[in-house]
Amino acid sequence: QLAVQVLSNWLTSLVALFEDNKARIKRSDAGIKATSKAARQEFEQADADKEAALDAAILSVTEGSSEKVLDERVEAALRDLSAIEAGYRAYTAASTERLRQYPGVVKQQLEMYRQCLSGLLHVQPTTHSQTGSPQQQPQHSDAAGVASS
Numbered sequence: 001q002l003a004v005q006v007l008s009n010w011l012t013s014l015v016a017l018f019e020d021n022k023a024r025i026k027r028s029d030a031g032i033k034a035t036s037k038a039a040r041q042e043f044e045q046a047d048a049d050k051e052a053a054l055d056a057a058i059l060s061v062t063e064g065s066s067e068k069v070l071d072e073r074v075e076a077a078l079r080d081l082s083a084i085e086a087g088y089r090a091y092t093a094a095s096t097e098r099l100r101q102y103p104g105v106v107k108q109q110l111e112m113y114r115q116c117l118s119g120l121l122h123v124q125p126t127t128h129s130q131t132g133s134p135q136q137q138p139q140h141s142d143a144a145g146v147a148s149s
Contacts, residue, residue: 013120021113025106032102036095043091050087054080 057077064070118125 010120014117017113017116017120021109024109028102028105028109032098035098039091039095039098043087047084047087050080050084054084 054077057073057080061070061073061077064073115125
């Protein structure tokens with residue numbers, strides 16, 4: 001009876017670990033999606049304002065009454081266009097950087113899960129060498145010379 005209870009508790013721990021890991025990754029996925037969506041909405045609002053300013057500047061160019069005024073208005077329209085281009089570049093760079101970091105976050109979460117799972121299973125985790133072949137992690141000895149993980 002005791003063995004059944006111990007086994008049941010151990011299996012419950014395995015399932016809880018799996019479910020916790022699944023929930024953590026799901027939260028990470030939702031977080032990156034929400035962050036990306038919010039950044040996109042913020043960018044689109046700022047871009048819409050810049051686009052409206054460019055439209056107004058282009059309209060004012062058509063209403064220029066002298067060469068000097070026309071040149072000034074064309075310059076203003078080009079500055080507005082440059083601001084729009086800079087906004088796109090900044091948004092793209094920030095989004096790309098945020099998305100490039102995400103696989104590292106997932107990798108850390110999976111590594112933590114692997115270590116916890118190895119502990120529950122009482123196995124020595126393996127690492128993969130550069131050749132891709134599994135290798136056991138080195139064991140550490142305590143003061144008495146007993147190997148521990």
